Amino acid sequence: MRTRFFLLTGLLVATLAAAQPVYESHDRAGPVFSDMPTPDAREVDLPPVNVMDSPAAPTLPPSPPAAATYTCxxxxxxxxxxTVxxxxxxxxxxLILEPPLKIERGDVIAVRLDGTLLPERRTSLQFDVTADEWQMAARDQVEHALECKLSA
Structure with missing residues (x-):
């Protein structure tokens, strides 16, 4: 809050200072410019402030289309x-996937068996879980869980 107060006060003072007239007088060293008039000073008419338009912002290339999201x-x-x-x-x-898998974009299918992430990422909608993957991940139980997830 204090920062805003000081900022606004500073801007107000700067605006008032810019609106003050300028006076010119002469002494032994030459001309003297001041905002305080002296008896022999004359007011100087200042030209308008030199303002230049900023250059146009460069045009940015169009952004690539948003990646299609998978719906199913x-x-x-x-x-x-x-039963297997x-x-x-x-x-x-x-698997069924809508829209089709975007392999060129680097999308792959990660597979979990009984909560263990299998090391191989799949790029096909039909694949086999190998015997080695089964031995690595499957728990000794009657019921098992298979999960598939898309990742980039």
Missing amino acids: LQITQPEEGG HSNTGQFSVA
Whole structure:
């Protein structure tokens, strides 16, 4: 609050100082300019302040279009609540994604099995969880959880 007060006071004083007349008088060293009139001083008519327009701001290239957001990511295989029969632990996964996966943008699918992030990122909507990934991530339980998430 005090800063604003001092700032406004300073601006007011500067404005008033700019509006004051200027007087010219002469002494032995030459002309003397002052804002206080002396008996032999004359008021100087100052030209208008030299003001220049600032250069136009450079035009910025158009920003790239906003990235399309994905509206649907659904696991279709294995079915929710379904049963997967595999002696090795390897099984197939199929996804639906709208709009299609933007691989050129670096988008990938991260997969979690029973809460463990699998090391390989997928770039296809159909892939296999390998036996090695199953051994690394699956817990010793009857029911398992599969999660897929988009990441860049």
